[in-house]
Structures are given as structure tokens and as C-alpha cells.
Amino acid sequence: MNILVCISNVPDTTSKINFTEDHKAFDVNGVQFIINPNDEFGLTRAIWFQQKNQATVTVVTVGDSSCEPILRKCLAIGANKAIRIDTSAKDGFYVATQLKSLCEKEKYDIIICGRESIDYNGGMVPGMLAQMLKLPFVTNCISMEVIDNVVNAKREIDGGIESISSSLPIIIGAQKGLVEESDLIIPNMRGIMQARQKPLDVIDPVSSSAKSSVEKFQKPQEKESVKLVASENIDELISLLHNEAKVI
Amino acid sequence: MSIIVYAESLNGKFKKSAFEVLSYGRALANKSKKSLVAISINADDPLKLSNYGPDKIISLKDPKLIDFTAQNYANVISEYSEKENISILILSSSADSKYIAPLISVQLEAGLATNVVSIPESLSPLVVKRSCFTNKAFNNTTLSGLINIICVSNNSFGVFENPSKPEIIDESIQSKINSCLKVNSIDKASGTVSIADADIVVSGGRGLKGPENWHLIEDLASVLGAATACSKPVSDMGWRPHSEHVGQTGKPVASNLYIAIGVSGAIQHLAGINSSKVKVVINNDPEAPFFKAADYGIIGDAFEVVPKLIEKLKAFKS
Numbered sequence: 334m335n336i337l338v339c340i341s342n343v344p345d346t347t348s349k350i351n352f353t354e355d356h357k358a359f360d361v362n363g364v365q366f367i368i369n370p371n372d373e374f375g376l377t378r379a380i381w382f383q384q385k386n387q388a389t390v391t392v393v394t395v396g397d398s399s400c401e402p403i404l405r406k407c408l409a410i411g412a413n414k415a416i417r418i419d420t421s422a423k424d425g426f427y428v429a430t431q432l433k434s435l436c437e438k439e440k441y442d443i444i445i446c447g448r449e450s451i452d453y454n455g456g457m458v459p460g461m462l463a464q465m466l467k468l469p470f471v472t473n474c475i476s477m478e479v480i481d482n483v484v485n486a487k488r489e490i491d492g493g494i495e496s497i498s499s500s501l502p503i504i505i506g507a508q509k510g511l512v513e514e515s516d517l518i519i520p521n522m523r524g525i526m527q528a529r530q531k532p533l534d535v536i537d538p539v540s541s542s543a544k545s546s547v548e549k550f551q552k553p554q555e556k557e558s559v560k561l562v563a564s565e566n567i568d569e570l571i572s573l574l575h576n577e578a579k580v581i
Numbered sequence: 582m583s584i585i586v587y588a589e590s591l592n593g594k595f596k597k598s599a600f601e602v603l604s605y606g607r608a609l610a611n612k613s614k615k616s617l618v619a620i621s622i623n624a625d626d627p628l629k630l631s632n633y634g635p636d637k638i639i640s641l642k643d644p645k646l647i648d649f650t651a652q653n654y655a656n657v658i659s660e661y662s663e664k665e666n667i668s669i670l671i672l673s674s675s676a677d678s679k680y681i682a683p684l685i686s687v688q689l690e691a692g693l694a695t696n697v698v699s700i701p702e703s704l705s706p707l708v709v710k711r712s713c714f715t716n717k718a719f720n721n722t723t724l725s726g727l728i729n730i731i732c733v734s735n736n737s738f739g740v741f742e743n744p745s746k747p748e749i750i751d752e753s754i755q756s757k758i759n760s761c762l763k764v765n766s767i768d769k770a771s772g773t774v775s776i777a778d779a780d781i782v783v784s785g786g787r788g789l790k791g792p793e794n795w796h797l798i799e800d801l802a803s804v805l806g807a808a809t810a811c812s813k814p815v816s817d818m819g820w821r822p823h824s825e826h827v828g829q830t831g832k833p834v835a836s837n838l839y840i841a842i843g844v845s846g847a848i849q850h851l852a853g854i855n856s857s858k859v860k861v862v863i864n865n866d867p868e869a870p871f872f873k874a875a876d877y878g879i880i881g882d883a884f885e886v887v888p889k890l891i892e893k894l895k896a897f898k899s
């Protein structure tokens with residue numbers, strides 16, 4: 334079994350989000366980058382397939398050389414090889430086109446993406462890739478088992494859970510639940526040493542154009558400070574919510 | 582050229598987001614002088630949409646589309662979009678709409694922006710404002726497709742009545758099912774409000790000490806007709822199901838009112854709930870970061886404050 338896990342390089346969840354002075358770019362100063370959490374749940378699930386079903390796990394990212402540390406981390410977690418498609422991620426469509434080209438060359442049985450990245454929050458790449466490759470696609474995926482080439486998956490829907498089956502190959506949009514937080518693998522010394530020997534191939538992008546571009550960023554307006562209500566004075570809170578905020 | 586809105590329904594009933602995206606579509610159609618077409622799939626009462634200003638309603642009925650399957654819904658919406666000579670397609674940001682949007686965008690070779698929070702700032706080029714960094718920031722995105730898709734963030738635009746006399750087209754169709762995905766079963770908690778659809782969300786954190794105290798959250802939610810949610814450690818410890826975990830790595834919340842009880846207000850928690858309109862915090866630690874993010878707050882012990890709040894709300898409601 335061949336598994337591809339698509340990895341996005343995102344600012345650590347505790348990062349202060351700031352932009353360059355012209356508001357055109359994210360200010361990377363002092364920011365630590367991590368594996369997008371949704372992707373990491375997917376990677377962990379892939380490693381389980383590797384351990385149980387002898388799957389080969391390849392990780393891929395579309396990005397410049399500054400993304401290599403997180404690819405090395407994926408290798409230290411246990412991925413067999415890494416690929417970096419050497420270009421900057423212009424938009425979801427552009428990234429999906431790059432991944433499509435890779436997926437047409439190699440044959441993957443399972444392609445796992447995070448359901449969305451925590452920086453751009455587009456949630457577009459997995460679905461676009463699925464449609465480009467005309468493969469079945471399960472997003473918000475919280476469980477996946479493969480028996481005799483049949484995939485049984487569960488998907489979180491608004492207010493419930495849907496059970497789905499499909500054939501391989503398949504594309505998955507991963508999220509928490511696919512594995513638990515406590516299942517995430519922290520690389521040990523041996524993993525880190527081995528990662529140095531594992532292949533990290535850099536390949537050229539295919540030509541493609543983006544269909545959207547980000548012009549400028551802005552931060553939300555500073556909000557007014559909280560109105561405190563004394564704990565003996567619940568009626569006042571109810572009155573504020575009713576008359577002032579008009580939400581009850 | 583027309584603007585098409587997909588008006589989402591569940592079990593035949595329109596979701597509130599259907600009226601919101603249609604209101605958004607009306608405003609955009611006025612601004613761009615295009616006609617506004619609403620598409621519904623297996624909706625019981627498509628005429629309901631005429632309260633929100635469409636020029637035309639295409640009401641599709643298809644026994645094969647009773648259950649939502651992304652591929653089939655995307656195929657049908659793409660097909661009708663092409664027939665209507667579409668320039669912009671508007672969807673909500675519900676889980677289902679965000680599922681089908683990228684599929685449709687490839688089918689129509691369209692530009693796509695999700696989590697859009699307001700009417701486009703410019704029409705040519707088409708520039709939309711969307712939230713990013715899990716609500717910690719916004720960006721202006723230029724969409725450069727010949728056709729473009731906008732997924733409107735829930736509860737960001739609002740619902741505006743605007744009665745119209747639309748042309749109604751009823752069509753019974755039999756879509757070809759060509760997806761090898763099969764839905765085997767759907768397991769839905771009945772009688773409870775889902776976080777995505779709720780106007781009010783009541784959320785509990787580790788400050789509630791244990792699952793046995795969750796009746797406080799549930800009772801408060803039931804008086805308010807609210808959905809229940811929780812912080813990440815609460816779902817990690819198994820006190821509550823994962824489906825209730827909200828925040829940067831959980832579900833986003835965009836309700837009118839968000840009440841956080843015993844939640845400290847960590848940056849990852851706040852990120853996911855920031856687009857709620859009004860935030861109330863109840864916490865016994867005046868230093869809890871949530872007080873910086875909230876509109877109203879009570880410094881106090883949840884075990885004393887919440888039962889009183891439930892009592893008073895019951896009295897207020899009756």
C-alpha cells in the first residue's frame with residue numbers, strides 16, 4: 334500500500350499573528366512553524382498503516398526550502414520519504430494542480446490531506462485534488478479502516494456522524510478523531526537520526542496559474558473592554574443580553 | 582449573466598444559512614446588476630425563498646439526492662450553474678457547502694474563496710474579504726476566474742427580507758450516480774441543536790471539574806435553546822464527545838451568543854469562537870484571558886452562578 338500525506342507548514346498555534354508593514358504578507362519574524370495539526374492527525378494514521386499493513390508513507394509539501402524542517406520532522410515521526418515541490422504555494426488551486434501532477438506519476442492508494450490549514454483556512458486543496466483526479470473524497474474524516482481494498486470511513490457532519498464505504502484509491506480530509514491527540518508521535522532520538530538518512534527529494538513545479546491572490550491582510554478591530562456584572566446581580570446580565578446585545 | 586445561490590436544506594427544510602446566502606446574493610445582484618437565481622434540492626417549500634429576493638427559483642427534486650453526497654450534489658449544482666450562464670456562485674460555509682465548493686470549482690474552472698465575511702469590496706476585479714488564521718485576521722482576496730465561487734461565513738452577513746415574485750422552475754431529475762462512495766448510515770443526535778446551526782452556544786471548560794457536572798451546561802443550554810460545546814482538554818479527557826470540541830483545532834463557532842463557563846480563554850480556544858457576535862464569560866479567576874475577549878463577564882464560581890442563571894432565565898422566558 335502506498336500512502337501520500339500532504340503537509341502544510343503553518344505558524345504555531347500560539348503565534349501572535351502580525352503582518353509586514355505594507356500588510357501584504359504574514360510577518361514570520363519570531364514565529365515557529367509546525368506541521369498543520371489536521372495534517373499531523375493524518376500522518377499519524379498513515380504511520381499506523383505502515384506499522385500494521387507495511388504501507389509506504391510519503392509526505393509532500395508545496396513550498397520553498399524553509400519548509401524542509403517540518404518535512405524532516407515528518408520523516409523523524411516515521412514517514413519513509415519526503416518530497417518538496419519547489420515553488421511557493423500561490424493558492425489552493427495552484428497547490429492542488431502541483432499535487433495532481435505528482436499523483437499521476439506515482440500511484441497512491443490513499444492520499445491524506447488535513448481538512449484545512451490553520452493559516453489560510455481555505456479547506457480547498459483536498460477537494461480540488463479529488464475532483465482533478467476524479468477520486469472519491471471523504472472530508473472531516475474521523476475514522477478509516479481498510480480491509481481487502483474496501484475503505485470504511487466515518488465523517489463528522491453538522492450534528493452527527495456519517496458512515497461511508499468506498500473502493501481504493503481514495504482522498505481523505507483528516508481531522509482530530511482520525512487519531513487522538515494522545516496518539517501523536519513525538520520523534521525520538523533514533524527517529525531523528527534516521528530521518529537524516531531518508532530521502533527528501535526536491536522536484537520542479539509544473540506550470541499552472543492561480544485563480545486567486547491575497548492582496549492585503551488586516552487584523553480585527555480592537556474590541557471594547559468587557560462589561561463585568563457582579564455575581565449577585567444575574568438580573569443585570571439578563572437585561573444586558575436582552576436589551577443591549579439583543580441576543581436573548 | 583447571473584448570480585446563483587445554492588439554498589441548502591436538511592430533510593426538506595431550509596437551513597438558516599440558506600436565507601443568509603440568498604440575502605447576500607440579493608445585495609450582490611443589486612450591486613452588479615445581475616439576475617439572482619436560487620437553486621434548491623429536495624426542499625419542501627421552495628417558495629419560502631421568495632422572501633429574500635431571488636428573480637428565479639430552480640427547485641430540483643431527485644429521489645437519488647435525498648441523502649447528501651458531495652459528488653452528486655456538486656455535479657447537479659455545476660450542471661445548472663452552466664445552464665444559467667453563471668458568473669458567481671454563492672454557497673454557505675456549512676460543512677456540506679465547504680465539502681462541495683472545491684469540487685464545483687474544478688468542474689467550472691472557477692476561482693474560490695471560503696469564509697467570506699462581507700459583500701465584495703470591488704466587482705472587477707472581484708475582491709472579497711475573508712477570515713484567515715482561524716479568525717485571528719482577515720485578508721482581501723482577488724478572485725480571477727471567469728466564474729467565481731464565494732462561500733459566505735455563517736452569521737457574518739445576516740438575513741434580510743426582500744420579498745420578490747420569482748419565476749419558479751420545478752424540475753424532477755434523475756441524476757446519474759457515478760461516485761463509488763456509498764453512505765451506509767447516518768447517526769444524528771435528535772432533538773439537540775448542532776453547533777453549526779445554533780444561534781446560542783453554551784460551552785464548558787475544565788473549570789467544571791468533571792463530566793458529572795455537565796447538567797449545568799445542558800440545563801442552561803436547554804433554557805436558551807442552545808447547542809452545547811466544550812474546550813479541547815474536556816473532549817481529550819473524554820468528558821464530552823469530540824463533536825463538541827470548539828476552537829482552532831475543533832469546530833468553528835459563529836453564533837449570536839457564546840457563553841463560556843470555566844474556560845480560561847487560551848488563544849487556540851478563542852481563535853475558533855471569535856466570530857461569535859456576543860461573548861459571555863463566567864470564571865472565578867479575574868485574570869483568565871477570556872475576560873479580555875468577552876463582551877460581558879461574571880467573576881464567580883460556576884457552581885454558584887450557573888444554577889442561579891438557569892433559575893432567572895427560566896423566569897425571564899416564561
Ligand SMILES: Cc1cc2nc3c(=O)[nH]c(=O)nc-3n(C[C@H](O)[C@H](O)[C@H](O)COP(=O)(O)OP(=O)(O)OC[C@H]3O[C@@H](n4cnc5c(N)ncnc54)[C@H](O)[C@@H]3O)c2cc1C
Nearest residue numbers: 786787788812813828829830831843844845850865866883
Ligand atoms: C496545537 C494546539 C491546538 C489547540 N486547539 C484548541 C482548540 O481547538 N480548542 C481549545 O479549547 N483548546 C485548544 N488547545 C488547548 C488550549 O491551549 C487550552 O489548553 C485549553 O483551551 C484550555 O481549556 P480550558 O479552558 O477548558 O481549561 P483551563 O485552561 O484549565 O481553564 C479552566 C478555567 O476554569 C476556571 N475555573 C476553575 N474552576 C472554576 C469554577 N468553579 N467556576 C468558574 N471557573 C472555574 C479557571 O479559572 C480556568 O480559567 C490547543 C492547544 C494546542 C497546543
